[in-house]
Amino acid sequence: MTQSNDGLVESLARELRLQRGRWGLQSPDLRTRTAAQPLLTRVFGVAPEDSAGEVRRKALTAISRLTSDFPAEMRTAIDYALAISPEARFRTLSERETTLSEALQCSVRTARRRVQEAFNRLAEEAAAEHARLSDRARASDGPEDGWAVRSLESLLRLDTATPEVTETRTVVALRPGLRRIVTRFSLARLPAGTATAPDVQAEVQYGATLHAPGRREGEGHFLHVLDLPRELHVGEQHEYSMTYRIPEGYVIRPYYAFVPLVSCDTFRLRVRFGPDRLPTRVRRFHGIAQRRLADADLPGEPLDLDAVGEVAPTFDRIRAGFAYGIAWQPAAGDARFDLG
Template sequence: MTRNEGDTMPAKITALVEDLKALRTGLGVEDPHLVTRAGVTIRRVSGVTDDDSPGIVREKIKSWLGRMLAQLPEATARIGRAAFGIDGPGDLPYLARLENLGRVVDREVRTMQRRADHMVGRIAEMAVIHRQPDAAATTPFDLPEPLPRHPWHSAQVRVDLILDQPEIEVFENRRIVSHVDGLAEITHWLSVPPVEHPPNPLDLADLGITLLGGGDMRTQPRMLSSSRVELVLHPPSPLNTGEHHEFFFRVRVATLLPFYVCTPRFACDEFQLRVRFGRDHIPERIWLIDGELSMEAADPVPARPALRADNAGEVHVKFADLAPSSSYGIGWQPS
């Protein structure tokens, strides 16, 4: 092994781990958008080419995962088959698949998530480093160099959407982890699709954004498009690599389309959403949006898992390992 190989191998393992975590979200290998969601490292290790049809891409990825899982202990492989959606119903989201297996083996879902993370790490190690059965040496798999890391990622996002008051309010608490030293600005984005037909551009004067904790906004939010807003947040002091920071803000809007999703630009470990409709305004239908293309999140046509509000008129959902540029949340059909 050369020095250059040793220097890049951990980064290649990390890149493959991130792609594997993104792959297992939503419906896993049964996701209808698997072709667009499969990262470059997944495509490389499974032998996918640009000329492959969607069906061939799916079969190559499933076949490669099957071969990798076969090299793991059966208990770990079983978690892998559930995590990637290889076993069981093809219409269950990631956490539901883990919960089902957890009930079978009598383990809490958090324990299953930790074991699923361990499983992903083992697959990445085996894929990047091929151990020769008759030699002590190891050789690295031919993976592309990973792209530069994002400056931060979200460890946890908690959102409360309040719909039973005169004014719609969104409260967001976000905990991030810095990937660089001296992180002094955290750029954040919000999208508020217009309700009107034809659509009118969003007016910042009608969007009440207030930072309630975790730093300050030294410049006013700015419009990036007719529906997307950029905020630049400054923590009290610059963050170094690995340091956590929380910020908390509120958004007030007059109207809202019947869905709410988190579509992270960078990786997100966990997203919790509570939507309060109120007991007197429970929608006729509520559904889960789990790892879908952002352009389809508002579409009420696709078949999705149904959700029910509790006695207080609230819906709670939770997601893990959110893939960048995919949407997670709920949609509803007003009664």
């Protein structure tokens, strides 16, 4: 077994251990928990738009398939540990292990060992399944595929000569040999008759290099292909940072939104307003439909500026395709923003 396969098995074993927590596959937060596990998401075949019930159904189907050749005792250990078996739908893993010991007529300590042995085997089978999926997709996998985002940290500075955003991402490889990824940045569409969105100035701060000059994808949308320093193994993480600068004189909409296209665990945002141009109101929005970003008055909960004119909201339970961020009411006379 190669080192990369060892790493894949270990990463999947870690994700499977987390699935044993609380109510197992019966947990109310199963959808959110699985979304934060990119390897199992792929093995289970879960899509971002899947409901909680669909995630549970896909997980049960995948585990049944992966364990079809397991000895009966191993399948029983997995069914009890994950609360699949109707006889083991208890709130804690320790309760389920106690019930398993009664079913197997052994001590709790032995039952716990049986669970570990079964999950070691399950991680190996899941790794083999993940490798098969990667092999089938390898021919068509481009820089937009085969990776997910663990975390995004964004710093939006509005106290500079022109607005600038620094985005720091931690990505995780979902296929072997990942060396190239993409990043996108968009300026909100302004009313007809206003200036065409300018070319955004993009600069890598660290962790990657630009593969080629960025390209437009329609009005106000920019795509950059990044080369990573080296190939990543499956499950390996890497951090990079980019800064985007808006050319002077271009009017923008008064909001910053993150709309993930791939899975992301956490998003942390910090916005620094200029001390002489503080907004009159700031709101935090969480998981709104992307089309709502065109509204003149975005919904959300109010945020207070701190003593240095900043807000720093955090976001979790992130779903692909929905918008997360803040909107603000600019100070009177602040000509940098268009209110729609």
